[in-house]
Amino acid sequence: MTNLITKLSASALALMLALPVQAQDTLSADSVVATINGTEITLGHMLMIRASLPDQYQQLPDEVLWDGILDQIVQQTVLSQQDSGEESRRVQLALENERRALMAAQVIEDIVDDAVTDEAVQALYEETYLQGEPTEEFNASHILVATQEEAAAIAEEVRGGADFATVAQEKSTGPSGPNGGQLGWFGPGMMVPEFQTAVEGMEIGAISDPVQTQFGWHVIKLNEKRVQAAPELASVREELEATLSQDAVSQRIDELTASADVTRTAKEEVDTSVLSNLGLLEE
Template identity: 80%
Template sequence: MTNLITKLSASAFALMLALPVQAQDTLTADSVVATVNGTEITLGHMLMVRASLPDQYQQLPDDVLWDGIMDQIVQQTVLSQQDSGEETRRVRVALENERRALMAAQVIEGLVSSAVTDDAVQEIYEQTYLQAEQAEEFNASHILVESEEEAAAIVDELNGGADFAEVARAKSTGPSGPNGGQLGWFAAGMMVPEFQTAVEELEVGAISGPVQTQFGWHVIILNEKRTKEAPALDAVRGEIENQLSQQAVTQKIDELTNAAEVTRTAKEEVDTSVLSNIGLLEE
């Protein structure tokens, strides 16, 4: 049935039959904009079709959409009025599911509207980003070699006044070597634990002793460190709104479900392959 409706939609947009339109300021959702053998088509019917169009059609001008939507509804109405267009069990069940889904969506929309307010967003933002302790970020360089002895010799060389970047370019086996060993800014969790611990224990400008990781032996210098700044509200607003929405909806669903009298047929009591037998709707 869905494929059939989709084909009818494409056909309707291709035909583009014009229809006189009432002045916009006189129309309401209940305004009758067409009749098909006495069956009324209202602006409300057209509005719902308009709202459910795929994204590529949403961009079309309203005067173009008017014709296509009108044609679609007229064609569907003509077909539904035929003797073969009876309301079968399959149609009835589909309508029941659609009605249930739309009513649930309407409740969810109300919950989200009540939960996602500017004040609520601001409160979450302050708790999560402004009042929470801000993480530190580190800017470090390193020299990677294969053995502890090589690393120790490099530490002595650096303590003797050698330039860290020049030594890194000459001796480091890591991919950052040609760039003087620079790793840029990173926060906790971005480096392997042994490396991260060594960096966090250094003072700015200090050079570590040999540090072993799964990659080999490192000599590290801490170039800078800073407190990570909180993101701007606009940058995380969408994330916060999603959080508030999900919390409100989940809480309400749990509340209503727990209060409802719900009975279920145990999965073990049925042959679950019946779920693929769409033919049952035709019996």
């Protein structure tokens, strides 16, 4: 929307003043707020535009939005009433697509409303975060080299008192070398299996024997480990609601599609380049 929102239109003001004054509680979506060459514009038309405005316009006062929205409708209406504004094939198809999309969105909204309840969110939270064994996380450092012999010599060196971080900076070929080999915190499945298995079997402060992975040979030091606490429900509620919504909508779509009588033109039977031929809309 352009500066129609912010500029007061004399024509819109005249239309407003011509209307009988009605208390807010007597208005309905069918209340007529303007008439243009016999075409009635209702409060419902205005409300639909209001609901679809970008966020930056949603914050504007209602008295400003009223003028801008009514201006827009009046101007669109007088344009659409011209001979050149007849309902072309493009417009017909666009309206059919828009109607289909809006009706589908309404059904999806109903599905989500039924699926996303406090009880469902709580149940999914408990299933996701409170059941099963607590997740253990690890904080480790490593030194990566090319051969087992190099790794064995390094393991002996750091066990003998050499500073692990300093040796990592000097000898590690991995990207964490300049940072002293520090890998930070990670949980199950975040490292390659051989590395993960070695770390899970270590005690805090221990230095591993050489561990081979697809990247080379590692000497690992386990710095810390902890049990990951379950997050508060409030912090993951949005994520849980999204999961419930997606699952419910996908399930319902699968059910409806499976029970529908659907026929498709096989892709092999058409030249799919026709999809770029927008000129067909003019025929």
